[in-house]
Structures are given as C-alpha cells and as structure tokens.
Amino acid sequence: MKKKIVSVMMTAVVAAATVFSAAVPAFAADTVKIGVYEPASGDNGAGGKQETLGIQYANSETPTVEIDGKEYNVELDIVDNESSTDKGPSAASTLVSDGVSIVLGSYGSGVSIAASDIFKDGGVPALGVTCTNPQVTQGNTHYFRICFLDPFQGTVLANFAKDKFEAKKAYVLTKLGDDYSAGLGHYFTKAFEDLGGEVVEETFPDGNSDFTSYITSAKNAGADVFFAPTSTEAAALIIEQAAAQGLDLPLLAGDTWDSNVILKAAEGKDVQVYVTTFYQEGGNEDFDNGMKEFINSDSKNLANNGGDDTIAAVSAMGYDAYYVALEALKAAGSADPAKVNEALWDVTYEGVCGNVQFDSENGDAQRDTAYVKTANTETGAWDFVGEQGVE
Amino acid sequence: MEWFNQNLPYFLAGISVGGQYALIAIGYTMVYGILRLINFAHGDIFMVAGLIMVYLSASLPIYISIPIMIVATVIIGFLIERVAYKPLRQAPRMSIMISAIGVSYLLQNLALYITGGLAQQYPAIPWISDTIEIFGSVTKRVTVITPILTIVLVFALVFLIKKTKIGMAMRAASKDFETSQLMGIKINSVISMTFIIGSFLAAVASLLYFSNYTGVVPTSGAMPGLKAFVAAVFGGIGSIPGAVIGAFIIGICENIIKGMGMTTFSDAFTFALLIVILIAKPTGLFGEKVTDKV
DSSP, rough: OOHHHHHHHHHHHHHHHHHHHHHHHHHHEEEEEEEOOOOOOOOTTHHHHHHHHHHHHHHHHHHHETTEEEEEEEEEEEEEOOOOOTHHHHHHHHHHHHHHSEEESSSSSSHHHHHHHHHHHTTTTEEESSOOOOGTTTTTTSSSEEOOOOHHHHHHHHHHHHHHHHHHEEEEEEEOOHOOOOHHHHHHHHHHHHHTEEEEEEEEEOOOOOHHHHHHHHHHHHHEEEOOOOOOHHHHHHHHHHHHHHHEEEEOOOOGGGGGHHHHHHHTSEEEEEEEESSOOOSSHEEEEEHHHHTTTHHHHHHHHHSSSSOOOOHHHHHHHHHHHHHHHHHHTTTTTTHOOOTTTTOEETTTTTTEOOOTTBBBBBBOOEEEEEETTTTTTTEEEEEEEEO | OHHHHHHHHHHHHHHHHHHHHHHHHHHHHHHHHHOOOOOOTTHHHHHHHHHHHHHHHOOOOOOOOHHHHHHHHHHHHHHIIIIGGGGTTTSSSHHHHHHHHHHHHHHHHHHHHHHHTTTBBOOOOOTSSSSEEETTTEEEEHHHHHHHHHHHHHHHHHHHHHHSSHHHHHHHHHHHHHHHHHHOHHHHHHEEEEEEEEHHHHHHHHHOOOOOOOSBOOTTTHHHHHHHHHHHHHOTTTHHHHHHHHHHHHHHHHHHHTTOOOOOGGHHHHHHHHHHHHHHHHTOOOOOOOOOOO
C-alpha cells in the first residue's frame, strides 16, 4: 500500500514538473500581468462581470504596452472573489502569487476592503474601479480609485430627492453587514437630514427575498422617496414587489442599480426608478460602438452582459481603469509592482467617464458631478435625467 | 380601521410565507419520521425546482412547463435518495447526514455553474401572479392562494397517511423500521414514496414562493430551507400537523416583527425560537416522546 502511494506521488511530481517546465518559457516572454479582482458569482456577480467586460474590451483594443522602450504583452489574470468577504482574500492571494503588477477592482466595496491587506502585504498596488466606500482607500498608500465616493454620492442623491421630488421624508433600506449598502445609506441619511428632511431607516438580512413588509412599512411611514442602495439581486426583488403592491414612491439608488438587471425587472411595470451613475450611454460614441461590437462578437460576452448590448456604466469605468493602469506602467518604466505603486500618484488620464487625477492623500479620483438616469419602463432603456452636483 | 389597513399587508405576507415554509417543512418532517435523517438537501431541491421552471418556461408555454417541472423535481428527489442515501442505509446515521450535506453543496454548486451565479428571473405565471386588492391592500393573488392550497394539500396528505395502504406502511416504518421489514413491508418503496411526496410539495412550494419573490439564485433554497427546518423542529419533527402549524407561526411572527420596525432582528427571532424550543421542549409542540429501549 505504502509503495503504491509513493509511486502515485512520484507520478504526480513528475507530471507537475512537466507542466511547470512547459509553462515557464511562456512566462519568460515579455508579458506584464494585470490582475482583475472581480466577482463573477454571488450577489454582485452581474455587475462584476460587466466591469470585467469593460476591462477585457480595453485589453482587446490595446493588448500591448511599451514600458521603458520595450513592448510588453498585457495579460489579464482574472479571479472570482464570489462577492464574498471571506472568499475574496484567497482570490486576492492568487493574484499576488501569480506576480501581477497591478490589480483592478473590485466591484463592491466590501470585498475590496477585505482584500486590501493581502495586496498591501504582497506589495501590489490596487486600483478600485467602482468601489465607492471611503474606507477602501482611507489610511493606506496602495489602494487607489477612479470613481466618486459614497459621501459625495449620498449627498448628490439627497439633493436630488429634495430638488426633484420636494421630498420631506425618505425611507432608507440597507442590507445588514454590507459595507457599501450601510455606508451609502448612512451618507444619504446624514445629507438628507442636513437638508431638513426626515428619515426612516430599516435593514434586511442576507438571504432575504421577502420585501413586502418593508414596502408596507415605507407606505405606512408616509415617505416621499424610497432609497435602497442594495445589490442588483435584491433590487430586482424590491422592484418586482413594489410594483405588485402598487407602491407609488420613486425608488432611488446608487451606482449599483445602473444595470440591465434593473431595466429588465422594471420593464412593463408601474414603477419609477432613479439612479446616480458614472457614465451615460451616448457620452462617447467611439467607445459605445466599439463596446457594443465587442459584446455582440461573442455569445459569452453577451451572456456576461445580461443578454443584451446595453452598456453599463461599470463597463465604461472598467475600460478607463485599464488605461489608467497602462499609464501607470508606462510612468513607472517597469513592471515592478512597487514602482507602479509610486507612479500611480501622478498619473492623469482623460477617460470616457471624465478626467482621472488622484488626490495626494488617499489616492481617490477627484470627481464633482454624477449623472442621474431613470428606467424607462416602456422601452426598457435608461433615460438621461441630468447631471447632479452638490449644493 | 386605519390600523387594520396598515397592518393587514404584514399579516398577509406572514400567512403566505408561512404556507410556503409549511410545504417545505413537510418534506423534512416526513423523511425524519421514517429514516431519522435530516435531509439537508431538501431546501436545494426547492431551489432546483425554481431553476428548472426558469429554463423550461423560456422555451415552453407555462401550462406545459409546470407539470414537467413538478415531474422533474420528483425524479431528482427520487434519484438523490437512491444514489446518495440508499447505499448508506446500514451505515451509522451520521454518515447519511453528511452525505445529505454533500448533496446540498453539490446541487448549489451545479446551479452556480449552470446559471453563472446570476439571479434568474422567475416567469410570471398568469392568474396567480396577477395583482389583486384585498380590503384596501394590494398584493399578488398567490399570497391568498398559498395558505388555502397548503391546507388542501395537508389534508390530502393526512388522508393518504391515515387511509391508504402505503400510508399505513409509512406509519409502520416510522414506528419501527426493522420490525416493519420483518412484517413484509417493502421498505425501499416506502422510503422512495416519502421522497417523492416531499419533492412534490417542494416543487409546489417553489412555484408559490418564486411567483411572489421572483429571482432564483443558487442559494435561494438555503434560507427558506433553514426556516422550514426550524418550523419542523418547532412543531415536533416527525409530525405533519406540527410542521404546518410551526411554519405558519414562524412566517407570521417574522413579518409582525418586521412590521414593528425591528427588521434587523427578524431572522434572529427565528433562530432564537429554535434554541428556546430545544431547551424548553426538545420534542416540539406535537412531537412524540421517545423512550429509548435499551
């Protein structure tokens, strides 16, 4: 028996050695790796896939980068963090041990915060694409981000509720234990109360799919707007049940709801949905056409985008993030993560979602406007409402 | 009157979700009654039934998909018992329980693989998904149908167990497994029948549940399954009326707690109840007292 085990192990070792020796030359070619730390399953799977699509499109458009006078192939190393704060760190470790130069992601602030220390210990800089919670970049020098932050987004939404609906009372529904949801809910509440409004706050636990009671509570509270910064999965359920119960309040949400999951849930139903977002389709024609072509070129891409070619703002952000990463590699003049980290501070880039420039304190992009759009329940597309700033 | 109008929706949601828990809980309690096995995969069968419906309705009309979905779910339930539990009949009870946990994760991960982890939109079923108004509160028709259908199915089931031959065999098997075998009861067909009934009810429950809360994900079965399990324990595991009453109590209490504004604690309540019941009355509301024969 023992002999058998030994022989099995020997075979395994030999097999492994062959695989590695075959693989090494491929790595030795001029390749620089960009890690993509995104959810492909779980609560935020839909959004994560769309963000990844943007990155992949950018990669297909510009598959090489010139670093210090030498042409490198850019290889995307994509891992799935499963939208889970306890599974994310191991996906992050995979990236670190694969030797990536920079990491892009993640969609969802909670998983980004969970993986932050792994990247820090591995000495790899990370570039948040659409994680809006302030804690992601706060107090560290390796996590950057190109999107706006929740204190800003929450204030924008509160202003919007006040300006557009003359709301005096808001019902805020957040998910327990979700950093993004709780954070955005908190900043909205604070800003709305500062504007003289009143807020009723409730939370729902993980795995909950019965929102009827929350909708009844919002009605009973006499709220003017229903603010629900949740994942798209919960959003689809909330929209469905709000329509079934004849809730005639406008539903407000942050960037997460900017997804065709929401459009599909709202189509043909009697609901009003308003979201703030990073990019409005039609903002850059070249990008729109190229991205649509990329999505339609492969049935897998189409499935990852939710079955149609509506461009999600997170895809546009992913696209920009990839180019910011390339700029950083060029500026560093090396694929060494530590040098890339240093170079990132001074990178500026004019992307499809606006200008990216990092502040010198936390490495957050400086942004001062958000786009507001509403779901057209007849056509199943987003209608542009306007730009909203902070008073 | 205003108080009534404001609170009726909570109550309606409560009895509706209670009915759905009840249908799942029966599956747990029947299997436990006969095999002394907690079938952890039961909640996932419920989820799989939902997914089957999503995929079938994409290509077939609803009235054909529903019977096919129910038959397919029953077949899956039957096969799981044959493949994962039957070979372990003589093994210690712990092995079969672990096999059940394995099946549960297998189903979840298969669903994750097939769906890609994204929420699948459950089809709107004509008539039962329509919006109706009861005493001024707007809801879906399924909310009202669920408790009625649950009670009808439970009566049918009680009739089956009390009056038919297979029902008698089930009662005998749950009383004494070995002796009933000696008395010429084909124990394997009794067990298969139990799984068939349990899966059938889970399929009906999934139809009702997902019509109300559209959106099926691989973990959709976990929470309802867990709560139905608590309901089964609460009512006295092994007892069918107990499971039904337990499920309604849990469903209604959960929604009343949400209505009182303590939304954060609605799940905590369910599980605190489980602990209290296990401490105060381990056999549950209607559970039989077990005397160990040495």
